[in-house]
Amino acid sequence: MEKKWWHGKVAYQIYPKSFLDSNNDGIGDLGGIIQKLDYLHDLGIEILWLSPIYPSPFYDQGYDIKDYYDIDPTFGTMQDFDLLLEKAKKLNIKIVMDLVLNHCSIEHIWFKKACLDVNLKEASYFYIREGKNGQPPNNQRACFGGSVWDKLPNHDNLYYAHFFTKEQPDLNWFNADLRAEMYKIVNFWLDKGVSGFRIDAIMCIAKDPNFPMYESDSEDGTCSHLRMNKENIKVAYDFIRDLRDNTFKKHKDSIAIAEAFGVLDEDLSIFIGDDGLFDCIFDFSAREAVASYHSFYGYKMLSVKEYKDAIFSMQKRSNNTGFVCPLFENHDEPRGVSTYLPKAWQNDIGAKALALITLFLRGMPFLFQGSEIGMQNTKFESIDEFDDILSKNEYKNSLEHGLTKELALDILNVHARDHGRTPMLWDDSEYAAFSTHKPWMKVSSFKDKINVKAQLEDKNSILNFYKTLIALKKDERFNSCLTYGDFVEIESRSDDTIAYKREGSYIDIYVIANLGLSDISYTFDFNFDIIISNDLSLVLKDKNTLYIKRGGALAFVHKK
Numbered sequence: 153m154e155k156k157w158w159h160g161k162v163a164y165q166i167y168p169k170s171f172l173d174s175n176n177d178g179i180g181d182l183g184g185i186i187q188k189l190d191y192l193h194d195l196g197i198e199i200l201w202l203s204p205i206y207p208s209p210f211y212d213q214g215y216d217i218k219d220y221y222d223i224d225p226t227f228g229t230m231q232d233f234d235l236l237l238e239k240a241k242k243l244n245i246k247i248v249m250d251l252v253l254n255h256c257s258i259e260h261i262w263f264k265k266a267c268l269d270v271n272l273k274e275a276s277y278f279y280i281r282e283g284k285n286g287q288p289p290n291n292q293r294a295c296f297g298g299s300v301w302d303k304l305p306n307h308d309n310l311y312y313a314h315f316f317t318k319e320q321p322d323l324n325w326f327n328a329d330l331r332a333e334m335y336k337i338v339n340f341w342l343d344k345g346v347s348g349f350r351i352d353a354i355m356c357i358a359k360d361p362n363f364p365m366y367e368s369d370s371e372d373g374t375c376s377h378l379r380m381n382k383e384n385i386k387v388a389y390d391f392i393r394d395l396r397d398n399t400f401k402k403h404k405d406s407i408a409i410a411e412a413f414g415v416l417d418e419d420l421s422i423f424i425g426d427d428g429l430f431d432c433i434f435d436f437s438a439r440e441a442v443a444s445y446h447s448f449y450g451y452k453m454l455s456v457k458e459y460k461d462a463i464f465s466m467q468k469r470s471n472n473t474g475f476v477c478p479l480f481e482n483h484d485e486p487r488g489v490s491t492y493l494p495k496a497w498q499n500d501i502g503a504k505a506l507a508l509i510t511l512f513l514r515g516m517p518f519l520f521q522g523s524e525i526g527m528q529n530t531k532f533e534s535i536d537e538f539d540d541i542l543s544k545n546e547y548k549n550s551l552e553h554g555l556t557k558e559l560a561l562d563i564l565n566v567h568a569r570d571h572g573r574t575p576m577l578w579d580d581s582e583y584a585a586f587s588t589h590k591p592w593m594k595v596s597s598f599k600d601k602i603n604v605k606a607q608l609e610d611k612n613s614i615l616n617f618y619k620t621l622i623a624l625k626k627d628e629r630f631n632s633c634l635t636y637g638d639f640v641e642i643e644s645r646s647d648d649t650i651a652y653k654r655e656g657s658y659i660d661i662y663v664i665a666n667l668g669l670s671d672i673s674y675t676f677d678f679n680f681d682i683i684i685s686n687d688l689s690l691v692l693k694d695k696n697t698l699y700i701k702r703g704g705a706l707a708f709v710h711k712k
């Protein structure tokens with residue numbers, strides 16, 4: 153495999169609105185990110201992905217872009233962004249932006265023009281179709297619920313397609329002028345010095361421009377847009393190949409990381425690897441296992457075994473192909489500690505185990521702001537405390553399906569995207585030192601127990617555990633094995649054990665976590681050295697035997 157600068161590094165996602173507010177308006181900003189670069193550098197982070205910071209009306213929190221070439225004033229100015237690039241460079245931190253290619257905003261000038269006159273060139277940048285007998289052109293259901301069609305303003309029987317909210321009109325990738333515009337955007341930022349992009353909702357550009365009717369998969373007669381995306385995925389491959397050749401390929405050291413759900417086994421080598429369309433893709437296998445139903449109320453919680461099977465299957469699939477990005481949370485997901493760990497281990501011990509399991513997997517792991525202190529889901533007391541458009545739609549949907557208000561709220565308290573969007577917990581003050589102004593989102597009540605300040609002072613904290621883990625990944629004794637070593641599952645001692653090894657040329661590194669309620673032991677026929685454990689009292693080594701108490705997790709090295 154060709155070696156790349158990002159191999160072996162740990163990346164970190166910032167959700168700018170909720171990271172740190174430097175001008176005290178209650179909303180996070182670029183100034184806040186700049187202030188915390190040293191903190192991130194100390195943690196060992198070398199790549200930062202920023203969720204969208206472009207001008208936006210924020211119907212979907214910036215994933216509805218109205219100008220791809222500027223910075224939203226809420227976050228600062230282009231000068232602030234340049235300063236961020238400059239300061240990050242000094243600390244060897246690369247900046248990765250978010251690229252939303254599937255749709256823009258209803259406030260983008262292209263869409264405004266399309267609404268004025270469908271004969272204008274810009275109208276052909278969108279999917280505009282005639283309705284049928286007073287109904288939308290077909291029966292596809294949008295990602296956030298409802299039809300993918302809405303009436304084009306100022307027109308009687310014309311509809312535009314949007315696979316997300318109605319404020320996010322989908323862009324027509326079949327149009328060569330539109331594609332050229334998108335390449336220009338990517339090159340603009342790469343020329344400016346950003347190191348690459350996280351590419352949003354990429355599977356959605358796979359469309360059938362005829363928009364046929366689909367067999368329904370829901371009682372309301374609609375069919376998920378995913379069906380069209382799946383059936384037309386080859387169209388997307390052509391578009392992306394062209395995008396790659398006109399942008400990323402020309403910027404030799406750039407990185408493209410895709411948000412790609414539902415990648416089939418046989419297609420993985422199209423996505424990643426030396427000739428992949430992308431450098432890597434996020435591993436959403438655990439998320440996909442949770443979200444196998446189209447509404448939150450049908451989502452399921454995974455057992456430790458189901459979680460393990462999901463992440464291990466992607467590791468095995470990608471072993472000989474390329475790199476994925478292991479992660480257990482992001483801005484579209486509830487907190488990993490609350491989602492994937494059994495109740496008994498939703499604490500420091502479990503958070504450290506999850507960190508170890510994730511960071512030593514093969515690929516480029518992504519932390520999400522707050523992962524490093526073990527942030528958990530916040531308790532929202534009423535629907536009014538939620539911000540996300542999806543949460544509001546899901547609540548409505550639950551009620552329409554006969555669930556009580558209490559149950560609908562409980563479901564959001566488990567699955568809502570808002571959990572990843574509450575302000576970062578810097579200390580235990582009223583607004584957690586995120587701002588001195590009331591924040592745009594509720595501050596987690598966990599701030600008293602879980603915050604950066606307290607954890608910096610405690611040498612046994614989750615934060616310091618992450619620092620050690622990342623330092624071990626960079627340690628020249630382990631770096632090659634942890635970067636390029638194959639992933640191999642090792643036998644579990646129970647359904648609640650997660651155990652694997654990374655096979656290097658000279659060493660193997662084993663990771664074992666006991667997330668059950670009974671103690672386990674392993675005897676090996678070789679000598680080994682423990683390099684890290686989540687809690688010294690939970691792990692005991694006697695000659696070649698390991699005793700791992702309930703909750704214990706460790707990594708050890710076997711020199712071959």
Ligand code: GLC
Pocket residue numbers: 212215216252316352353411483484
């Ligand atoms: C991606 C983003 C998500 C957004 C959606 C539509 O999944 O991560 O936050 O809502 O795309 O842009």
